[in-house]
Amino acid sequence: MNDDELSFEQQAWLVINAIPYGRVASYGDIARLAGHPNAARQIGRILSKLPEQSKLPWHRVIGQQGTLSLSGERLLCQQEALRSEGVIINERGRVCMKKYRWQP
């Protein structure tokens, strides 16, 4: 870990933290913005270790097609949080990426 450069994990936090209210971003986008176009999996791994105390809007991080890759309690929590921000979720549990996708 260099002091000059943040680790991928740190970069991911910054990117996710930069997602504005009522918007969503895909794992691939986060990874790309963090400097690794194909490191989407690491985003998921990082978030899985993310403590609930973290202020990161992890619920705004979804799949490329607006799909939620989580399951069970976390999935419900995420959907609830997104709807609370005005994001509409389809019956299939998907989000309209064309409307809500965060484009920097």
Add this chain to the structure above:
DNA sequence: GGCATGACATTAG
């Protein structure tokens, strides 16, 4: 340094 893991992406059928 190598192997296994993971909240994915993409392609093909």
Add this chain to the structure above:
DNA sequence: TCTAATGCCATGC
């Protein structure tokens, strides 16, 4: 639309 298979990359042991 869904499932299966493959590739990619950082992290932990």
